[in-house]
Amino acid sequence: MKLTKGKIADLLNEPGCEHNHKKGQQGKNKACTQQAKPGAAQGGCAFDGASIALVPITDAAHLVHGPIACAGNSWGSRGSLSSDATTYKMGFTTDISENDIIFGGEKRLYKGISQIIKRYDPPAIFVYSTCVTALIGDDLDAVCEAATKKFETPIIPVNSPGFVGSKNLGNRLAGESLLDYVVGTAEPEYTTPYDINLIGEYNVAGEVWSVLPLFEKVGIRVLSKITGDATFEEIRYAHRAKLNVMICSKALINMGRKMEERYGIPYIEESFYGVEDMNRCLRNIAQKIGDEALQQRVETVIAEETAKLDIALAPYRARLKDKKMVLYTGGVKSWSVMSAAQDLGMKVVATSTKKSTEEDKAKIKKLLGKDGIALAKGNAKEILRVIAKTKADMLVAGGRNQYTALKARIPFLDINQERHTPYAGYVGLIEMAKEFDRALHSPIWQQVRQPAPWEKVASSPALKDSLP
Amino acid sequence: MTTITRNKKSVAVNPLKQSPPLGAALAFLGLKGIVPLFHGSQGCTAFAKVLLVRHFREAIPLATTAMTEVTTILGGEENIEQAILTLVESAKPDLIGLLTTGLTETRGDDMDAILKSIRQRHPELDYLPIIFVSTPDYKGALQDGYAAAVNSIVATDYGTPVGAIRESPLQQVTILAGSLLSPGDVEEIKEIVEAFGLNPLVIPDLSGSVDGHLDDDYNSKTPGGTSLSQLQQLERSLFTIAIGESMRLGAETLKQKFGTNYQILPRLTGLGAVDKFLWLLAQISSYKTNDNWQFLPQIPEKYQRQRRQLQDAILDTHFYLGGKKVSLALEPDLLYQTSWLLKEMGAEVHTGVTTTKSPILKELPCDKVTIGDLEDLEDIAPGSDLIITNSQGKSLADKLHIPLYRMGYPIYDRLGNGSRCLVGYRGTMQFLFDIGNIFIELGH
Ligand code: SF4
Numbered sequence: 001m002k003l004t005k006g007k008i009a010d011l012l013n014e015p016g017c018e019h020n021h022k023k024g025q026q027g028k029n030k031a032c033t034q035q036a037k038p039g040a041a042q043g044g045c046a047f048d049g050a051s052i053a054l055v056p057i058t059d060a061a062h063l064v065h066g067p068i069a070c071a072g073n074s075w076g077s078r079g080s081l082s083s084d085a086t087t088y089k090m091g092f093t094t095d096i097s098e099n100d101i102i103f104g105g106e107k108r109l110y111k112g113i114s115q116i117i118k119r120y121d122p123p124a125i126f127v128y129s130t131c132v133t134a135l136i137g138d139d140l141d142a143v144c145e146a147a148t149k150k151f152e153t154p155i156i157p158v159n160s161p162g163f164v165g166s167k168n169l170g171n172r173l174a175g176e177s178l179l180d181y182v183v184g185t186a187e188p189e190y191t192t193p194y195d196i197n198l199i200g201e202y203n204v205a206g207e208v209w210s211v212l213p214l215f216e217k218v219g220i221r222v223l224s225k226i227t228g229d230a231t232f233e234e235i236r237y238a239h240r241a242k243l244n245v246m247i248c249s250k251a252l253i254n255m256g257r258k259m260e261e262r263y264g265i266p267y268i269e270e271s272f273y274g275v276e277d278m279n280r281c282l283r284n285i286a287q288k289i290g291d292e293a294l295q296q297r298v299e300t301v302i303a304e305e306t307a308k309l310d311i312a313l314a315p316y317r318a319r320l321k322d323k324k325m326v327l328y329t330g331g332v333k334s335w336s337v338m339s340a341a342q343d344l345g346m347k348v349v350a351t352s353t354k355k356s357t358e359e360d361k362a363k364i365k366k367l368l369g370k371d372g373i374a375l376a377k378g379n380a381k382e383i384l385r386v387i388a389k390t391k392a393d394m395l396v397a398g399g400r401n402q403y404t405a406l407k408a409r410i411p412f413l414d415i416n417q418e419r420h421t422p423y424a425g426y427v428g429l430i431e432m433a434k435e436f437d438r439a440l441h442s443p444i445w446q447q448v449r450q451p452a453p454w455e456k457v458a459s460s461p462a463l464k465d466s467l468p
Numbered sequence: 469m470t471t472i473t474r475n476k477k478s479v480a481v482n483p484l485k486q487s488p489p490l491g492a493a494l495a496f497l498g499l500k501g502i503v504p505l506f507h508g509s510q511g512c513t514a515f516a517k518v519l520l521v522r523h524f525r526e527a528i529p530l531a532t533t534a535m536t537e538v539t540t541i542l543g544g545e546e547n548i549e550q551a552i553l554t555l556v557e558s559a560k561p562d563l564i565g566l567l568t569t570g571l572t573e574t575r576g577d578d579m580d581a582i583l584k585s586i587r588q589r590h591p592e593l594d595y596l597p598i599i600f601v602s603t604p605d606y607k608g609a610l611q612d613g614y615a616a617a618v619n620s621i622v623a624t625d626y627g628t629p630v631g632a633i634r635e636s637p638l639q640q641v642t643i644l645a646g647s648l649l650s651p652g653d654v655e656e657i658k659e660i661v662e663a664f665g666l667n668p669l670v671i672p673d674l675s676g677s678v679d680g681h682l683d684d685d686y687n688s689k690t691p692g693g694t695s696l697s698q699l700q701q702l703e704r705s706l707f708t709i710a711i712g713e714s715m716r717l718g719a720e721t722l723k724q725k726f727g728t729n730y731q732i733l734p735r736l737t738g739l740g741a742v743d744k745f746l747w748l749l750a751q752i753s754s755y756k757t758n759d760n761w762q763f764l765p766q767i768p769e770k771y772q773r774q775r776r777q778l779q780d781a782i783l784d785t786h787f788y789l790g791g792k793k794v795s796l797a798l799e800p801d802l803l804y805q806t807s808w809l810l811k812e813m814g815a816e817v818h819t820g821v822t823t824t825k826s827p828i829l830k831e832l833p834c835d836k837v838t839i840g841d842l843e844d845l846e847d848i849a850p851g852s853d854l855i856i857t858n859s860q861g862k863s864l865a866d867k868l869h870i871p872l873y874r875m876g877y878p879i880y881d882r883l884g885n886g887s888r889c890l891v892g893y894r895g896t897m898q899f900l901f902d903i904g905n906i907f908i909e910l911g912h
Pocket of ligand 1: 045046047048066130131132160161162163508509510511512515571
């Protein structure tokens with residue numbers, strides 16, 4: 001895929017994304033095209049986004065063409081887990097030097113690819129361009145094409161230099177690479193009428209393992225996981241699925257839409273968080289691809305699971321009832337976490353709508369009720385202000401805000417990429433309840449908020465009468 | 469003399485090094501009320517931030533000029549200006565630490581001219597020092613960026629202090645704290661210097677900003693570290709002690725600028741090295757109390773006692789460390805400090821891998837050192853009893869069934885990186901116990 005202005009504009013205006021469906025308005029919502037603000041921006045770059053979406057492919061090598069900044073500061077820190085290969089956890093980078101910048105880095109890239117093939121022989125290599133190599137005009141596509149022929153291994157260009165945009169755009173650029181170079185290049189051994197793909201689920205903390213058994217139980221086969229705990233091979237035959245299920249994410253929406261266009265595969269958007277959403281997800285899939293029998297099995301499983309869950313959750317529900325949280329996370333996750341929290345009887349008193357689409361915002365409003373605060377923008381200070389104002393009991397947000405909360409002596413739960421606990425599916429909700437309970441009822445809060453005895457001026461010394 | 473080889477590979481596999489801008493930002497974080505500002509695209513800052521946040525488990529203030537494809541081609545002046553104005557408004561910093569990245573260096577933004585014209589347009593910012601350092605990602609590693617930033621910090625003119633703060637009762641010594649030192653190390657160094665009746669002016673002082681402490685307010689700039697008014701006092705120092713060979717440039721700059729003499733201490737662990745440090749302090753403090761340079765150096769009782777404790781610890785631990793083969797992958801200064809200490813304990817430095825060039829590499833206690841990555845370490849480490857590198861070495865250590873001791877950046881999977889102290893007599897003892905315990909655990 002050549003990275004052209006037109007291509008990027010297309011991705012930004014992705015019709016599958018409701019960001020671009022603002023009612024009564026032509027054109028697009030700011031959320032996608034908005035430019036980062038100097039001095040205020042905090043987010044990741046397009047390269048970051050592309051690697052979030054592709055690195056979970058466990059047996060592929062991921063080679064970053066650029067100076068040390070891009071890979072050196074980030075490799076090995078993604079939270080996606082693998083059930084088998086570990087190649088994806090390795091950091092590969094051309095680590096270009098000043099010489100490469102003067103004379104061009106293509107030769108170094110080609111040689112780098114050859115070295116990886118020789119020593120690690122992965123089934124595929126994803127090659128990422130970055131700001132510097134894009135600026136000096138290295139032709140990634142040409143090098144990858146030549147290398148693919150020479151080494152008879154798919155070498156896939158991902159044109160995602162950081163300066164073209166945000167993480168979100170990077171996700172989509174990754175999707176384009178999969179569409180152009182991977183999907184449709186192999187055939188599965190067999191297919192069934194109940195084959196689906198999961199798109200946009202990255203197996204953070206092993207979440208996909210909480211839901212795969214459910215699918216299996218009702219007789220839905222997950223053909224390709226895109227990309228959490230995926231092999232390169234399984235993505236190649238993703239075009240044979242009957243349905244694409246987009247998980248909690250607008251990020252790879254272009255894949256859903258284009259696979260519908262190219263292969264006639266319909267897509268639905270679902271979430272695995274909370275009882276309601278998990279139930280709905282199973283029902284919707286069954287309704288789209290299933291017969292009566294499958295739908296029946298889904299109902300049975302839902303009944304079983306929710307009954308079990310009610311018993312398991314009862315003690316937590318009692319302890320969590322009416323606890324208030326401020327939720328600060330992007331896009332779809334806001335409402336899916338909100339509904340999970342409400343399953344537990346907790347209240348979301350404020351949440352972010354920064355990255356949310358119009359449709360998400362409507363859902364959020366409904367879940368928030370009339371007193372809830374929708375935070376359009378948010379930095380650490382703003383979050384703390386809202387926590388103070390709403391007297392919230394805790395903050396639920398991405399890891400980057402962890403210390404915002406902790407430093408303010410407020411309980412915190414990590415909901416994003418780097419966490420270690422899976423929250424998806426029915427079992428995930430139990431995990432989430434446990435974590436909420438642990439965070440809120442820890443004995444530490446009293447200690448870290450307690451002033452030293454000598455700071456309480458009013459109180460008289462305890463030993464006053466027993467000293468001479 | 470150690471032979472230095474550079475691997476001939478076209479690809480770094482499991483890189484050991486981090487970028488120079490990350491190092492520069494880290495150095496800036498040791499100043500109070502600063503916001504480090506990356507001139508580049510936003511991703512570089514986000515990655516650096518995530519790495520530092522995970523290492524220190526602290527909120528870390530970093531900002532970006534958020535360059536895009538278009539602004540890169542047009543040049544970064546407008547973005548830099550806007551970023552500075554935005555920061556002044558939102559964080560009210562006392563200082564800004566501006567650093568370049570690979571992108572803007574490749575483009576070739578003329579930073580001097582840009583800063584000059586911003587200064588001209590905004591006289592209202594005259595009070596605000598902007599410390600500038602050039603750190604292209606494609607040249608060197610974290611240690612180089614850190615050293616370059618320290619040099620810029622001491623080279624920058626902060627104007628004369630308001631009022632006559634000059635008569636502090638204590639004599640002042642400048643300590644240039646290299647990237648081999650953690651916040652806990654710096655804390656220890658300050659305590660030692662103060663015990664000699666001297667006033668340490670530490671650059672940079674990470675012990676006040678990322679040491680892990682609770683403040684009462686939320687900070688969008690660094691809550692502690694060396695303050696602007698301290699920086700204005702640099703000229704007053706009697707002497708500069710530079711810790712880590714990479715601090716030489718900064719020490720030299722201070723000498724040129726203020727005529728302050730200096731001494732480089734390439735390491736601060738091990739009995740001999742710490743002795744040397746204390747002896748130096750004793751001489752400096754004796755000089756201040758005594759105009760005729762009558763030499764009456766005094767070592768505080770506390771450290772004499774710690775010294776005897778260390779000697780005892782050396783005796784106790786040598787059974788476990790003697791003859792052990794250790795493979796290390798660390799930045800040059802930290803590699804030098806750690807491998808010499810091991811060598812002095814009777815351990816053998818099996819191999820060394822490092823990130824960047826340094827004159828000190830020639831003086832390592834081993835035959836060969838490779839400027840390379842963790843793949844190189846994986847190839848040469850087999851047969852050693854211990855690996856010392858950052859957290860990224862975990863999987864190779866597991867694979868080779870060799871225990872791992874974590875040092876350097878980043879350390880994700882250990883707590884207390886902000887307060888851990890491995891220098892001085894006390895810190896050396898801690899290190900020896902840590903390593904000894906690893907071997908006891910294994911039953912060696
Ligand atoms: S912004 Fe550019 S240079 Fe920085 S990490 Fe992203 S791709 Fe690399």
